[in-house]
Amino acid sequence: MSSGRDSHLDPYGQQPGLEVVHHPDLEVATPYGLVPISSLPQVQPHEYLPPHDSKEAASTAYGYTSYSDEHNASPAPYPNEDGGLEKKKKRLRWIIIGGVVAVVIIVAAVVGGVVGSRNSSGAQSSGANSPLSTGTNAGAPNDGVPAGEDSRPPVDTxxxxxxxxxxxxxxxxxxxxxxxxxxxxxxxxxxxxxxxxxxxxxxxxxxxxxxxxxxxxxxxxxxxxxxxxxxxxxxxxxxxxxxxxxxxxxxxxxxxxxxxxxxxxxxxxxxxxxxxxxxxxxxxxxxxxxxxxxxxxxxxxxxxxxxxxxxxxxxxxxxxxxxxxxxxxxxxxxxxxxxxxxxxxxxxxxxxxxxxxxxxxxxxxxxxxxxxxxxxxxxxxxxxxxxxxxxxxxxxxxxxxxxxxxxxxxxxxxxxxxxxxxxxxxxxxxxxxxxxxxxxxxxxxxxxxxxxxxxxxxxxxxxxxxxxxxxxxxxxxxxxxxxxxxxxxxxxxxxxxxxxxxxxxxxxxxxxxxxxxxxxxxxxxxxx
CATH class of the missing domain: 2.120.10.70 (Fucose-specific lectin)
Structure with missing residues (x-):
């Protein structure tokens, strides 16, 4: 049979040897002075950006024209700007602000990831009582299978x-x-x-x-x-x-x-x-x-x-x-x-x-x-x-x-x-x-x-x-x-x-x- 979509490498995947260490007393320089990390908004796991190989980045099959879903309109393009010194100042200002925001997001993401990991472990340990668990575990897992006819493990396990x-x-x-x-x-x-x-x-x-x-x-x-x-x-x-x-x-x-x-x-x-x-x-x-x-x-x-x-x-x-x-x-x-x-x-x-x-x-x-x-x-x-x-x-x-x-x-x-x-x-x-x-x-x-x-x-x-x-x-x-x-x-x-x-x-x-x-x-x- 013909193959489906090719797999894409995750550009945001982990790199061996690199580790982010959390310091609780770390401060971030902002236009308003030094701000403790603990006072910044925390990024929750569900707020992370999707990986690059998500649906939005996938190419369409059969040569169809690529288009956005009609129920999710694409944002309008940015207006053109004139060149000159003012433009360079604005660009430099945005680069600085962007760098600060990037540091904040990286550190906050690490903190949020740790919290999310702990929450996930707690949810898994709670089993069927978790609000995120699918289905229920009531009843025999192999209901309908005559005794001795199926030696495979129950589906639920x-x-x-x-x-x-x-x-x-x-x-x-x-x-x-x-x-x-x-x-x-x-x-x-x-x-x-x-x-x-x-x-x-x-x-x-x-x-x-x-x-x-x-x-x-x-x-x-x-x-x-x-x-x-x-x-x-x-x-x-x-x-x-x-x-x-x-x-x-x-x-x-x-x-x-x-x-x-x-x-x-x-x-x-x-x-x-x-x-x-x-x-x-x-x-x-x-x-x-x-x-x-x-x-x-x-x-x-x-x-x-x-x-x-x-x-x-x-x-x-x-x-x-x-x-x-x-x-x-x-x-x-x-x-x-x-x-x-x-x-x-x-x-x-x-x-x-x-x-x-x-x-x-x-x-x-x-x-x-x-x-x-x-x-x-x-x-x-x-x-x-x-x-x-x-x-x-x-x-x-x-x-x-x-x-x-x-x-x-x-x-x-x-x-x-x-x-x-x-x-x-x-x-x-x-x-x-x-x-x-x-x-x-x-x-x-x-x-x-x-x-x-x-x-x-x-x-x-x-x-x-x-x-x-x-x-x-x-x-x-x-x-x-x-x-x-x-x-x-x-x-x-x-x-x-x-x-x-x-x-x-x-x-x-x-x-x-x-x-x-x-x-x-x-x-x-x-x-x-």
Whole structure:
């Protein structure tokens, strides 16, 4: 895969042999006389300037014009000054003042650093009682793992990772390969705002350690906004797209951007043609994607979908054509978004009513919309899989993370029906599951007849990080694989419907045990 951003040396890093010694009686010469250091304002650790290799200093990918975030206007340039003796006097005066200020800042920084270090040590020793600690430590750390099945250390006892930022956006996508194994990509953002992914080939799993399949993270070329949400999907079609992974994210000026990964191309990572649409999202817009759809939100809360227009009657991906349309739904500004297909058949997923979007409404309730479900152009062979207007009344914390996935309904093959699962975080840092129970489904009636929504709070999903995102895998589908075969949505019996979240800063993988209607922790990813 192509490499991501190059690392930069820290110009402010420590130099061997140099040490600043603090003298409590040291005085600083100022224009107003000698002033004791102890009487000067102290610089706190959070007030230090960012290192030179921070986001503001990073170059943009793909040759985009560099620009400041529209919500953080750049300061105006200094006015021009005339030359002459007065100018030289002013310059000398500023040099002297600058030197004095530099000494003050250096000494104060040392004092502040010592204080900050002591405070940090105190916070670490206080554990979960610290207001800065993420998540909680209540409950068994390996809830959901059968005894004797996992000998690895509990997630809660491991050191926090350095490759992923706390509260990073997460997104996962995957497909079943011709050899029968599954290939999965999990995307995340690192502390320097770079985007990375880890890949799993299930043939590399080890008995009792499913997470052994995950490879070391790989950087991808992107210019992402700090804290962007992520949305990944998989395009399958013939030999050319076998597969092509599309990752969508928010960049500078809240522009919706994309990058695709295709091992058959050189380079394998390339700019997505969706970038030519010049679309802009709200500042904290959620994102969700399932091929060929991508959902985002504008600054007023209105939802939009972007669709790859596909080429002709063979449903092949278009290299250039994308459509952007408003959805007649308004969500809480900054709401997270989740998408799930409403049919097992790609030809029904890719048209009107082909997906459901879950979001938080302006009253903080969980809401859902099957877009264009009332359209007269909806396919005649589409069947509504579950009651979209009968969602339980669930109030979410502000901007709570959401994820969703669908599986083929057992016995619903003729109507190409799905069952859907929605995961959301509650105010106690527990992930809850809302799912469709179709055990009483009346197959002689429509797809939604007898289907009810139920909720659960599995032990394996409790006590996660409060700022975590959630990502869940819906397997990719196509009407034309490399073997020229249709690939419909799988049912949940394969065990590949997995979800991901952060706990103790690390990324945890859980799987749905559909037979038991329960969730099992399979391990954590090698994102260190």
């Amino acid at each position: 491991l050191e926090p990772p350095e490759l992923i930022r706390p509260g990073s956006g997460l997104s996962v996508t995957g497909w079943r390969m011709p050899d029968g194994n599954v290939e999965t990509y999990l995307f995340f953002q690192d502390p320097q705002d770079g985007l990375r992914y880890s890949r799993c080939d299930t043939s590399r799993r080890v008995t009792g350690n499913d997470s052994a399949c995950w490879a070391e993270p790989v950087s991808i070329p992107a210019s992402a906004k700090a804290g962007t949400r992520l949305a990944a999907s998989t395009a399958l079609w013939g030999d050319e797209y076998q597969p092509q992974i599309e990752l969508f994210y928010v960049g500078g000026k809240t522009r919706l951007l994309g990058v695709n990964l295709n091992e058959q191309n050189t380079p394998s990572a390339a700019e997505s043609s969706v970038n030519d649409k010049r679309l802009f999202t709200g500042l904290d817009s959620g994102l969700a994607a399932y091929w060929p759809w991508t959902i985002y939100q504008d600054s007023t809360g209105v939802l939009y979908h972007v669709r790859n227009l596909l080429d002709g009657s063979d449903w092949s991906p278009s290299d250039e054509a994308w459509d952007n349309n408003r959805i007649n739904r308004t969500a809480l500004v900054g709401s997270n978004l989740a998408i799930a297909p409403t049919s097992t058949n790609f030809t029904l997923q890719a048209v009107k009513a082909g997906y459901a979007v879950f979001y938080q409404d302006p009253d903080d309730r969980l809401a859902v919309s099957i877009t264009d479900i009332e359209s007269p152009f909806r396919p005649s062979d589409f069947h509504v899989p579950w009651p979209a207007d009968d969602l339980p009344d669930i109030t979410l914390p502000k901007r709570a993370p959401l994820a969703a996935f669908s599986v083929a309904r057992e016995g619903g093959e003729d109507l190409q029906l799905v069952d859907t699962y929605v995961l959301y975080l509650d105010s106690n840092a527990n992930i809850n599951v809302l799912y469709t129970d179709s055990t009483s489904w009346d197959s002689s009636d429509d797809g939604a007849s007898g289907v009810v929504w139920k909720t659960a709070s599995p032990r394996a999903l409790r006590s996660v990080d409060r700022d975590t995102d959630i990502a869940c895998l819906t397997m990719a589908t196509t009407i034309h694989s490399a073997a020229k075969q249709e690939v419909p949505l799988e049912d949940g019996s394969s065990g590949e419907n997995r979800c991901y979240f952060q706990k103790g800063g690390r990324v945890v993988e859980v799987r749905l045990d559909r037979d038991k209607q329960d969730w099992v922790v399979t391990g954590h990813l090698p994102i260190f």
